[in-house]
């Protein structure tokens with residue numbers, strides 16, 4: 001067993017002479033078992049060493065996808081962010097520079113609509129793998 005994984009606590013325990021249960025514990029971190037109205041503690045305490053297993057955090061099984069995303073999460077890393085959606089509307093309108101460009105409203109699988117402005121820096125729109133036939 002890994003030594004660092006366990007901790008020990010030593011208590012002084014006075015056992016009650018009436019019920020043989022602990023009636024006084026120093027340090028008082030555990031509950032005495034004695035319920036006598038007038039406990040009769042023994043003269044000498046007994047040293048009790050308790051081993052503590054550190055509480056294991058419930059293993060949250062990291063999904064493969066979450067693990068993959070966490071591995072990516074590093075400042076400065078270049079990533080490509082894509083989502084798949086269906087073109088719901090498209091129109092051509094002049095931008096601030098007066099040049100006419102196409103814009104889309106797309107609908108993702110959850111039914112939400114998103115405005116997609118391909119003129120945004122870094123944004124790139126292409127056909128989904130199954131979307132070539134259109």
Ligand SMILES: [Zn+2]
Pocket residue numbers: 016017018019020021023034035036039040
């Ligand atoms: Zn007792």
